[in-house]
Amino acid sequence: MTLTLLRLGLGRKRPPERALPAVPPLQPHYDVVVIGGGGHGLSIAYHLARYHGIRNVAVLERGYLAGGNTARNTAVIRANYISPEATTFYRESLKLFQNMSDELDFNILFSVRGQLTLAHTDASIRTFRQRAEVNTFMGVDSVMVELDEIAKICPQLDLSSHVRYPIQGGLWHPPGAIARHDAVAWAYARRAAELGVEIHTRTEVTGIEVENGRVQAVRTARGRVACGAAVQAVAGWSSEVARLAGIRLPIRSFPLQAMVSQPLKPFLDPLISSAQLHCYVSQTPRGELVIGGGSDPYPLYRTRSTLDLKESLIAHTLELFPFLARVKLLRQWAGVTDMTPDYSPIMGPSGIAGYYLDAGWGTWGFKATAICGKTMAATIASGTTDPLITRFALDRFKTYSQVNEMGATAASH
Template sequence: MRHSFLNLLRQGLSGHRGWPQAWRNPEPRRSYEAVIVGGGGHGLATAYYLAGEHGLTDVAVLERGWIGGGNTGRNTTNVRSDYMYPESAALYDLSLRVYEGLGRELDFNIMLSQRGWLFLIHDLHQMETARHKANWMQCNGIDGVIVDSAEARRMLPALNPAADARYPVIGAFPQRRGGTIRHDAVAWGYARAADRLGVDIIQNCAVEGLVMNGGCVTAVQISRGTIGCGRMGVAAAAWTARVTAMAGFPLPMTSHILQAMVTEPVRRCLDHVVISPATGAYVNQTRKGELVIGGIMDLYQSFSQRGTYPSIEKVVAAVVEMFPAFSSLKLMRHWAGVVDITPDRSPIIGPSPVPNLHLNCGCGTGGFKAIPAGGLLLAHAVATGRQHALAEAFGLERFRLNALVDEAAASGIAH
């Protein structure tokens, strides 16, 4: 059933009891042409584009938990494409452009709100870096301008007005096309659309082993038995390395927790997504009125999926420094996701040492905004066996070749 105005009206009048199940819950078949490991945004998008763009519908998505229960449901819902290197800018702007039309394409309201992503500049060094980045972005054809202190204060009335503020704001760097999206809707929308094209989405199905034959993956072992596969795409974030270890090769990634928290809802007081790399926090207000706050990544390795008090304290202190009025709000919830960090903070996309196994991982702290591009590029690799032109810089071999896409410095974010 389409999500049309007429259907919404009909269902509203009948108590919303008539909506069909959004996607099936099938038993796995004995084999599939392609198996995608990971039922988050990236895995579901991959399956959707395999079926929709490449006509490959004999596809299963294996998810060890539930759809959208990993990092797709644990992020701060921000999207932007203000990257500096041309390779990254092309990747993330492709994602943002697809997101701009995704609600209509999937017939699922992803609630994209391009409210503007505002990067605060606190000192002359940051201003110089921001100007450098703004020039790069103009060369890359991506919107981004620097505004002065008065304009930043007009955009953010709640900003600390004190003349002796510890982090005075001397300007800001907005990307106006940046903003937020309802994160669960991205997973649900891709899942529903992929399911309609014939993809089997199998939840509660962890990969326990791989059957290798002649150097290729031929089957996946799950708790319920074995599923044959002609080719495989792995988009399981931090757990991708566990799957590739089963195939006999390691990945250059470490896992860390990235935390976020949300306050009680209040009336509208913050129009944009605001990041302050100097203080180490970013914040936006949801449509319900809650403030969603994210911050620094914990530096040490962790798979714990839960938060730590030192990080909460630092992030809250940073937000209160920027917006003193927020100090009277209570935190309602707090959570952590496990991010997969590569040495250059850029994703690993494309072929692997196993010829029929393809990767999409290492998005680190920027996985949510990369979902459509990650799905398109992994689907291309799985369907054709070749690297997509936009993914050429992001192959696994770049570490051996020392050809890094060093976004650790270029993205300028706090983690």
């Protein structure tokens, strides 16, 4: 990034005006069709083109570029999960995020803040101890902290004992970070397009043709597109799109809401989350407080915001930071999130030859954008599932070998 800035500053050559090259007409055939133009789909397309030389690739997006959950998430990036499989997976994603601005020559505003998850009960303390052990063993920086250390990490928290749920301790994860979510998607899109990937927005996939157990083509609102392979990365619509190929996924989809406040002077460096209070808070570089919580309690395909969620989220946030009572909210929004029974993703082959799944990303998939692209592209290019994602295969639900991550996702995202 620094070198690029110097080169641009001293040289005469300026970057092209248009962010993405003009898209040619939709072709009748591609080697790989990526369904979904969010961060995951774009990252998969980029990795196929950049690292596997597969450039005859089309990304088909029914709306505008990265307008789904990529545009709606709260951008928490962390690796302190509870299972060894997930901890390793997110550890590798974190590493890719740390280097992403350089790799893509695009400033994604990656900002390391540290993430503090609060424990208000003995049960949480026990779970956090387990997480800290697993994390440390898997090479992820994550430690239990007591009240005196919490007071140093985040002096603004109400640590008194006269509140409904007094804070008892916490899990401190120094590499926890945030990044500009749109920038991540734009960066992958730009670099993929430069390598020859075609990104077709306003192109909804409405059907998937399978013959003799192999994917042949996708049908779109703009015509039929034959393909050697196809991968779906459609976040909240995973089960609907998989159904087009005749696949039934163990997924239920719930709205997940979030909100931001008016901008305030920077005061909150770490990312704070509390599973007990079902809320998490961070402050963006622009000063807004980003506040999120758990999913809505019933499955629904709607991205509306509700007053009850707003009230409960604010009430819980004020239990942690009472001095924010007079701060005003700026916006509230929602995305549709796909929840699997074990709170882990579904990645890899689908059971239909040439058709791949990148699904079940629930409330935690932004931080996986980089590693998903890398591992899914390697899987599609080689036809062999990348070792990092074998445990997230769809058939784990048939063999009762789930990867239970419920405790570590909850309201931490």
